Amino acid sequence: MSINILLVEDDIDLAATIVDYFEVESISCDHAANGVHGLALVEAHDYQVILLDINLPEMDGFTLCQKIRESSNDTPILMLTARDTLVDKVTGFDAGTDDYLVKPFEIEELLIRVLALSKRRSGQVSKLSFGKLVLQLRERLAFFDGRELKLTPITFKLLEKLMRESDKPVSRAVLMHAVWGEDQPDSNSLKVHIHHLRKQLEKVQANLLIDTEPGYGFSLREKTP
Amino acid sequence: MSINILLVEDDIDLAATIVDYFEVESISCDHAANGVHGLALVEAHDYQVILLDINLPEMDGFTLCQKIRESSNDTPILMLTARDTLVDKVTGFDAGTDDYLVKPFEIEELLIRVLALSKRRSGQVSKLSFGKLVLQLRERLAFFDGRELKLTPITFKLLEKLMRESDKPVSRAVLMHAVWGEDQPDSNSLKVHIHHLRKQLEKVQANLLIDTEPGYGFSLREKTP
DNA sequence: AGGGGCGTTAAATCAGGGTTAAGAAACTTT
DNA sequence: AAAGTTTCTTAACCCTGATTTAACGCCCCT
Numbered sequence: 416m417s418i419n420i421l422l423v424e425d426d427i428d429l430a431a432t433i434v435d436y437f438e439v440e441s442i443s444c445d446h447a448a449n450g451v452h453g454l455a456l457v458e459a460h461d462y463q464v465i466l467l468d469i470n471l472p473e474m475d476g477f478t479l480c481q482k483i484r485e486s487s488n489d490t491p492i493l494m495l496t497a498r499d500t501l502v503d504k505v506t507g508f509d510a511g512t513d514d515y516l517v518k519p520f521e522i523e524e525l526l527i528r529v530l531a532l533s534k535r536r537s538g539q540v541s542k543l544s545f546g547k548l549v550l551q552l553r554e555r556l557a558f559f560d561g562r563e564l565k566l567t568p569i570t571f572k573l574l575e576k577l578m579r580e581s582d583k584p585v586s587r588a589v590l591m592h593a594v595w596g597e598d599q600p601d602s603n604s605l606k607v608h609i610h611h612l613r614k615q616l617e618k619v620q621a622n623l624l625i626d627t628e629p630g631y632g633f634s635l636r637e638k639t640p
Numbered sequence: 641m642s643i644n645i646l647l648v649e650d651d652i653d654l655a656a657t658i659v660d661y662f663e664v665e666s667i668s669c670d671h672a673a674n675g676v677h678g679l680a681l682v683e684a685h686d687y688q689v690i691l692l693d694i695n696l697p698e699m700d701g702f703t704l705c706q707k708i709r710e711s712s713n714d715t716p717i718l719m720l721t722a723r724d725t726l727v728d729k730v731t732g733f734d735a736g737t738d739d740y741l742v743k744p745f746e747i748e749e750l751l752i753r754v755l756a757l758s759k760r761r762s763g764q765v766s767k768l769s770f771g772k773l774v775l776q777l778r779e780r781l782a783f784f785d786g787r788e789l790k791l792t793p794i795t796f797k798l799l800e801k802l803m804r805e806s807d808k809p810v811s812r813a814v815l816m817h818a819v820w821g822e823d824q825p826d827s828n829s830l831k832v833h834i835h836h837l838r839k840q841l842e843k844v845q846a847n848l849l850i851d852t853e854p855g856y857g858f859s860l861r862e863k864t865p
Numbered sequence: 866a867g868g869g870g871c872g873t874t875a876a877a878t879c880a881g882g883g884t885t886a887a888g889a890a891a892c893t894t895t
Numbered sequence: 896a897a898a899g900t901t902t903c904t905t906a907a908c909c910c911t912g913a914t915t916t917a918a919c920g921c922c923c924c925t
Binding site: 792793794825826827828829832834 | 912913914915916917
């Protein structure tokens with residue numbers, strides 16, 4: 416199986432070294448010298464791993480990483496950071512980074528991590544089921560017994576979280592965090608989306624329901640009438 | 641099964657080292673640099689283990705620990721204490737700590753303890769029993785000998801507190817605090833809820849009763865007629 | 866006999882959750 | 896760039912059940 420990765424790095428010499436090294440290992444490695452070009456490549460290809468330098472002209476690594484994640488692309492991203500500061504790391508993980516490497520690094524070390532990340536991706540489950548309900552995570556599709564549920568991005572995330580914790584009640588705070596992350600809407604959005612989700616479950620005649628735990632949260636269960 | 645922990649530590653370098661080390665062990669480790677942020681994260685996630693430094697800006701480790709326990713969260717907590725003073729240890733265990741580690745420590749030692757605590761938790765069913773009476777804390781359900789008690793949030797908290805101190809009388813003040821925390825209703829709510837609780841115990845024919853200690857409080861006991 | 870503490874009851878109030886619709890924002894299409 | 900479409904947020908409303916409140920009765924005690 417061939418591996419196809421992208422390197423976004425403005426240091427031409429370093430980039431050349433990496434690309435060369437990876438070619439020898441028969442890993443095909445595209446290269447962009449700035450963030451804008453990098454983003455264009457990401458949108459046009461399906462990479463197994465993306466390597467981002469943090470200091471980039473035009474658009475820095477964090478911003479690029481965020482933009483990639485915003486387009487719901489979950490390709491593993493490895494950050495190349497110049498200094499070993501925690502601020503960088505934390506911001507990086509927050510922006511959706513999967514791993515990082517501090518410069519200067521051994522190129523063998525980079526290879527190992529790239530292989531690990533590409534493996535993680537291919538080993539990643541892309542389907543999530545609960546009874547006859549199936550989520551295709553990559554395609555963002557949901558089916559109950561073959562019938563499709565029409566879900567918006569938010570209701571999809573909601574259902575995903577409920578399914579990952581199925582049969583356990585999930586607190587409102589945890590649900591909100593799963594959907595909106597740090598900055599959450601100030602009002603009753605959650606219950607509106609729960610309502611949409613319930614309607615969709617009805618519409619496909621799923622034998623499932625979203626149970627409310629008063630004062631706490633919700634749980635996804637099978638109907639037991 | 642993936643492990644998910646929280647580290648609350650204001651020493652950025654130390655935090656970086658720990659987060660780093662744990663990531664390598666594929667333990668995902670969130671980080672907060674102060675108590676307030678830490679508390680927010682605890683409320684929004686379901687961690688397997690929480691690591692607390694004692695000296696923290698804004699809210700120290702003990703206080704944070706107490707607040708976590710007050711929200712009936714029983715996630716194992718490990719304290720990182722700067723000095724090996726007996727006072728610290730005692731206060732810590734009193735506040736609801738499960739383990740502590742004295743700085744400076746070997747990071748391998750920390751890993752071992754985290755793994756031990758996370759195992760303890762996963763083996764733990766969050767159930768509380770007294771005779772045939774069982775509270776399922778996560779699911780917020782109560783059963784006597786298989787029959788379910790219909791409890792409202794307040795009566796549930798009441799019963800929980802009585803069970804945690806079972807066979808001992810619990811003062812009104814302590815009960816009120818367990819249910820309402822700081823701002824409590826000004827009138828006779830407590831006795832009304834005690835009454836509801838007694839009715840529920842009758843309804844499931846529990847051989848238990850809530851005994852009144854005149855002028856003091858209540859205790860949960862077995863009937864001994 | 867009367868007062869205090871407790872138990873019981875019912876009514877009044879409140880809060881949480883469900884539903885709906887309108888407008889804002891984001892994204893598509895032309 | 897404009898129009899149209901979908902999705903998200905907000906706010907208003909309703910309903911139910913939980914909670915508080917207040918009133919009353921009981922019993923024990925001195």
